[in-house]
Amino acid sequence: MRIFIAFAAALTVVAGGLFAYAHRHPELAPAPALPRANFAPDLVAKGEKLAGLGACVTCHTRPGGAPYAGGLKLPTPFGAIYATNITPHVDTGIGAWSENAFKRAMREGIDRRGRHLYPAFPYDHFAKTTDEDLRAIYAYLMTRKPVEQAPTPNELRFPFNIRPLLAGWNLLFHDPSPFRPDPTRSAAWNEGAYYVQALGHCGACHSPRNAFGAVKTDAHLAGGEAEGWHSPGLGAHAAAPVPWTKDSLLNYLIDGWDGRHGVAAGPMTAVVDHLAGQPESVVEAIVEYLLSLQPPADPKKTDDIVRAARAREYAAGATPVGDGPMARGEAVFARACANCHRQGGSATPLALGAAMNAPHAGNLLHVVLEGIKPPKGSPEKSMPRFALPDDQLADLATYMRTRFTDKPAWESLPEQIRAARSAK
Ligand code: HEC
Ligand code: HEC
Ligand code: HEC
Known part of the structure; x- marks a missing residue:
């Protein structure tokens, strides 16, 4: 990883240095403060829905802070970045931004001053948004209450703190071309593809990234990372043990829970809460698009998978003996978890959920350390957090991975535990 980052740094400097100069961007003149009445109410209402789809408020609001006033810390492999104030405050927000300046930021990742x-700001996805939709979001943001809150300076390591180097990044990795509908597909399919690739920026979390932090375009939705959580593959790369159907995806994306896939926890919770506020046709379109990328589910196989998962939940007689990590992990599980997570309990079999099947223990560790504050559509799917010491956490993770899946053991658990604790 270190070598990768050093390599990334060196190449970024070279590429960036070469192109930064050639690709300078002008400052755009400050726009006169526009009276709120300048924006048609239906345009503002449309912008509100679209801003929800883009989850703008999730990143642009710090815990307990005013909506859209920024300040949320986003950890990246290159250091921490803070989301900015996008309320129409003239000095500390985007009050002086014209519609064109806003569109340039969303498409090219260039602020008003040039x-x-x-790209922690997912403009690499937002670039695909249509002119009309960007206009509506602009109208919505410009009619919010201006909040005076100066942006927090980023904490990026050298050389990543040199913004002009991003010119090289954009040149290498950013495709600002508009979304191209596929005329051979239905209108709903195209709508779904558009939302997934553009405003929904699903790939920002669900696609893998290269050493430069750019989404790998040849591995769209193949599974990625979000704040220490694994975001499973979707569509052609769907990673859930039970194949998705229309109903299960709709349940998961709108209610945040499906009995054969579990709860949408962690960074997915806010996504679901926003999807739940969209017209149902939007989520249906997303589902149509995602399902078209995968082979149809075979109900017979699905039943077998669910049955096997329930059997693992029981696991009578599988209780490990001795005092190794498996036996110690079993003891923790029996004491802290089994009450809710046993066969017949209200929770989805753990074997079917994202956490146990992820390539690392991050999701499980976050769930245990922070508990689950479920999406609004499934308030009863909450889980308390547990203050377990490191050794018990490691034993628990080892035991659960072995008991609930046939996947390879998770490695470097002490490091993963340290990372999960420090992310809180
Ligand atoms: C994943 C987190 C994330 C999401 C989602 C997100 N942003 Fe941002 N945005 C950021 C970060 C971080 C920055 C600051 C980047 C920087 O400092 O270079 C930013 C910067 C911006 C800027 C530039 C503002 C300035 O002061 O320079 C605009 C405009 C913006 N975002 C609009 C939006 C809109 C509109 C949406 C929703 C459609 C949105 N953002 C969603 C993280 C996000
Ligand atoms: C901010 C990051 C983020 C964004 C954006 C995001 N997701 Fe997720 N998603 C996650 C994480 C993390 C999980 C795993 C949740 C868990 O472990 O409970 C997840 C889980 C899922 C799952 C369940 C997968 C499984 O195998 O169990 C689906 C389906 C899904 N997301 C669809 C979407 C769609 C569609 C979008 C875009 C509209 C989207 N996600 C946007 C982070 C994200
Ligand atoms: C008071 C009840 C309760 C207890 C105790 C409990 N959980 Fe949960 N847990 C839940 C509920 C409810 C869900 C969501 C259910 C669902 O997805 O159907 C959940 C979900 C989970 C998930 C799935 C998350 C995902 O994103 O895939 C994991 C993993 C998990 N719990 C682990 C544990 C562990 C480990 C313990 C013990 C340290 C534990 N739970 C104790 C109620 C509980």
């Missing part, structure tokens, strides 16, 4: 923005 500075490069970091």
Whole structure:
């Protein structure tokens, strides 16, 4: 990883240095403060839905802070980035931004003054948004209450703190071309593809990234990372043990829970809460698109998988003996978890959920350390957090991975536990 980062750094400097100069961007003149009445109410209402789909408020609001006033810390492998104030405050927000300046930021990742923005702001996805939709989001943001809150300076390591180097990044990795509908597909399919690839920025979390932090375009939705959580593969790369059907995906994306896939926890919770606020046709379109990428589910196989998962939940007689990590993990599980997570309990079999099947223990560790604050559509799917010491956490993770899946053991658990604790 270190070598990768050093390599990334060196190449970024070279590429960036070469192109930064050639690709300078002008400052755009400040826009006169526009009276709120300048924006048609139906355009503002449309913008509100679209801003929800883009989850703008999730990143642009710090815990307990005013909506859209920024300040949320986003950890990246290159250091921490803070989301900015996008309320229409003239000095500390985007009050002086014209519609064109806003569109340039969303498409090219350039702020009003001509500075490069970091792709922690998913402009690499937002670039695919249509003109009309961007206009509506602009109208919505410009009619919010202006909040005076100066942006928090980023904490990026050298050389990543040099913004002009992003010119090289954009040149290498950013495709600002608009979304191209596929005329051979239905209108709903195209709508779904558009939302997934553009405003929904599903790939920002669900696609893998390269050493430069850019989404790998040849591995769209093949599974990625979000704040220490694994985001499973979707569509052609669907990783859930039970194949998705229309109903199960709709349940998961709108209610945040499906009995054969479990709860949408962690960074997915806010996504679901926003999807739940969309017209149902939007989520249906997303589902149509995702399902078209995978082979149809075979109900017979699904039943077998669910039956096997329930059997693992029982696991009578499988209780490990001795005092190794398996036996110690079993003891923790029996004491802290089994009450809710046993066959017949209300929870989805653990073997079917994202956490146990992920390539690392991050999801499980976050769930245990932070508990589950479920999406609004499934308030009863909450789980308390547990203050377990490191050794018990490691034993628990080892035991659960072995008991609930046939996948390879998780490695470097002490490091993963340290990372999960420090992310809180
Ligand atoms: C995953 C987190 C994330 C999401 C989601 C997100 N943003 Fe941001 N945004 C950021 C970060 C971080 C920055 C600051 C980047 C920087 O400092 O270079 C930013 C910067 C911006 C800027 C530039 C503002 C400035 O002061 O320079 C605009 C405009 C913006 N975002 C609009 C939006 C809109 C509109 C949405 C929803 C459609 C949205 N963002 C969703 C993280 C996010
Ligand atoms: C901010 C990061 C993020 C974004 C954006 C995001 N997801 Fe997720 N998603 C996750 C994480 C993390 C999980 C795993 C949740 C868990 O372990 O409970 C997940 C889980 C899922 C699952 C369940 C997968 C499984 O195998 O159990 C589906 C389906 C899904 N997301 C669809 C979407 C769609 C569609 C979008 C875009 C509209 C989207 N996600 C956007 C982070 C994200
Ligand atoms: C008071 C009840 C309760 C207890 C105790 C409990 N859980 Fe949960 N847990 C839940 C509920 C409810 C869900 C969500 C159910 C669902 O997905 O159907 C859940 C879900 C989970 C998930 C799935 C998360 C995902 O994203 O895939 C994991 C993993 C998990 N719990 C682990 C544990 C562990 C480990 C313990 C013990 C340290 C534990 N739970 C104790 C109620 C509980």
